[in-house]
Amino acid sequence: MEPKGAWRLALPLALAQVLFFLAPLLILAATSLATDENLSAVSGQAWAEVLGDSFNLGAAWNTLRLGAMTVLATTVLAVPLALLHLAAGPGLKKLILLAAVLPLLTSVVVRTFAWIAILGREGVINNALIATGLATAPVPLLQTEHGLILALTQIEMPLMLLPLIAAMARIDPVLLDASAALGASLLRTLRRVVLPIALPGLLAGATLVFASAATAFISQSVIGGGRLAYLPYLVWQQAMVVFNWPLAAALALTLMASVLAVVTALSALGRKVAHV
Amino acid sequence: MIRMNRRALLGASLGALAMPALPRTTMAAGSMSAAVYPGGWDEALRGVLAPALKRAHDVDVAFEPLFAVDQIAKARAARGVAPFDVFVLDPGPRVQGIDLNLFESFDPSRLANRAKLPEGYADRHGAGVAAQVVGIAYNPKKLPKPAGWRDLFKPEYASRLGLTGFGTTFGTVSLIEMAKVWGGSETDVEPLFTELRKILPQVAAVAQPAAIPGLFQQGQIDVMYTNTYTVSLLKSRGVVIEFALPETGGVAFGTTMHIAKGAKNIEQSYQYIDTMIATDVQSALSQAPYFFVPVNTEVTPGAEVPMRSIADLSKFVTHDWSKINPLRPRWIDRFNREMAK
Numbered sequence: 001m002e003p004k005g006a007w008r009l010a011l012p013l014a015l016a017q018v019l020f021f022l023a024p025l026l027i028l029a030a031t032s033l034a035t036d037e038n039l040s041a042v043s044g045q046a047w048a049e050v051l052g053d054s055f056n057l058g059a060a061w062n063t064l065r066l067g068a069m070t071v072l073a074t075t076v077l078a079v080p081l082a083l084l085h086l087a088a089g090p091g092l093k094k095l096i097l098l099a100a101v102l103p104l105l106t107s108v109v110v111r112t113f114a115w116i117a118i119l120g121r122e123g124v125i126n127n128a129l130i131a132t133g134l135a136t137a138p139v140p141l142l143q144t145e146h147g148l149i150l151a152l153t154q155i156e157m158p159l160m161l162l163p164l165i166a167a168m169a170r171i172d173p174v175l176l177d178a179s180a181a182l183g184a185s186l187l188r189t190l191r192r193v194v195l196p197i198a199l200p201g202l203l204a205g206a207t208l209v210f211a212s213a214a215t216a217f218i219s220q221s222v223i224g225g226g227r228l229a230y231l232p233y234l235v236w237q238q239a240m241v242v243f244n245w246p247l248a249a250a251l252a253l254t255l256m257a258s259v260l261a262v263v264t265a266l267s268a269l270g271r272k273v274a275h276v
Numbered sequence: 277m278i279r280m281n282r283r284a285l286l287g288a289s290l291g292a293l294a295m296p297a298l299p300r301t302t303m304a305a306g307s308m309s310a311a312v313y314p315g316g317w318d319e320a321l322r323g324v325l326a327p328a329l330k331r332a333h334d335v336d337v338a339f340e341p342l343f344a345v346d347q348i349a350k351a352r353a354a355r356g357v358a359p360f361d362v363f364v365l366d367p368g369p370r371v372q373g374i375d376l377n378l379f380e381s382f383d384p385s386r387l388a389n390r391a392k393l394p395e396g397y398a399d400r401h402g403a404g405v406a407a408q409v410v411g412i413a414y415n416p417k418k419l420p421k422p423a424g425w426r427d428l429f430k431p432e433y434a435s436r437l438g439l440t441g442f443g444t445t446f447g448t449v450s451l452i453e454m455a456k457v458w459g460g461s462e463t464d465v466e467p468l469f470t471e472l473r474k475i476l477p478q479v480a481a482v483a484q485p486a487a488i489p490g491l492f493q494q495g496q497i498d499v500m501y502t503n504t505y506t507v508s509l510l511k512s513r514g515v516v517i518e519f520a521l522p523e524t525g526g527v528a529f530g531t532t533m534h535i536a537k538g539a540k541n542i543e544q545s546y547q548y549i550d551t552m553i554a555t556d557v558q559s560a561l562s563q564a565p566y567f568f569v570p571v572n573t574e575v576t577p578g579a580e581v582p583m584r585s586i587a588d589l590s591k592f593v594t595h596d597w598s599k600i601n602p603l604r605p606r607w608i609d610r611f612n613r614e615m616a617k
Binding site: 116121143229237241243244 | 352439480482
């Protein structure tokens, strides 16, 4: 039972949300339906350009696919690491946690540029491939989708690993013993005991990684380059270089709506799983 | 040492991307704020102009690092409230600023150093403070010196070329000059797209303008179109790079300063622009490591600048931005689509 009038405590935050989030969002929506940034007249031109143009729709699809691929890659790498953390002794646990948090202590900008030095033609990977004779000429990695996914996987990894570790920490070791005592194999214990408990953490991680990778403007433009079209760059270009604010607003809302749709689906899935 | 420099360089070019997010404020009386291009210009104006302004007029300047297009975007978004006192712009954004009425009317007679500028360098919109020369930069250890724009389309150069679109002034003028060698003109870049389509599968990189110097420095590309400032800056960081003037002529354009409409510090803004064109400041800026192209007629350009005086500017290729600006949004969009995989 909440005390009477407790809602008043939420007023400052609610007011700030209306003023600094809802109002700008409404202005953005209004701009997307106008002929210019001064909202001189109503027009559906910008939306027609977004929804009726295969290039813009393709960029939206690329953006969502990039988010999904990054989620997939971080999941594949984070689950074994989280399991290792679960099984590890206190010393190794600390080490894994430190390794998970460490990338967060450097800025995304620095991590992105480090990846140029790694993926480049004369970068670490290509030098190693050529030195070991696995390749005779530099393999294109920078400015490719798989190079970008590789970089984003490292950049977004903590967002997947930390919720996963937190969720797995809730597993009572007794449950694992009970499962083994009842004759379940290691794989079965993993599937029937560990994964169901860890799933909310996995979904939380997937949500964070997806939203972050799909909107990673700097990594997308610097590592992805000019041949891969993603929505965040198009929004920036239309707003800052071309000054077509209605189109920029429509593209921005498209990005927001599509990311939000995936995130909502993931959290609905998370709620469903939590109730099972 | 070189590693440190590499990082500083990478940081500077990426910082340019992140800069618009940083808030800046103007301080007490005797102060003003000015936009400055990120990178070499930012370093040069902080190092030379700011101390000179303090000495001459006791004015403190707060710099806001923004590319020309970002300055216009910011002023436009501010809807009549000046985001800073002084703009520094290339010809394209300058014409946009005039069209959008973003500048205070400028009185050249308020510049004490007015007489040191060539005729036509100060008008009712603002004053010229430097020039930029755009051409081809290449790694002499990897490639022979290119003769001109046409060479960039030969396989040995195309496979090492870094392409960037119409988003910047240097990108736009370079692409126009390439279009010209293939039969296009200042207003017709169609032949360029036809030729680009042929070499695109081999091109080393297509990147955002701010990322191009970093790619060159990392060996991802060995030839690019850029201005002499970028070449000087990279050279000073130990990068193997040379500048080549194309056989059809180098491209030159003026960089101008303008007082923002509604600026609060008008007097200080005139003092700032006047100090920028003063002989001592222009000669310091024209030397290593900055190598600015001076507009002050008393100053001789530095060794790295491919002209001996500002009078030489007439021998360079120039463009009419009132014709280019209306076409540019379509070219930018076209470039996106042509480059997309």
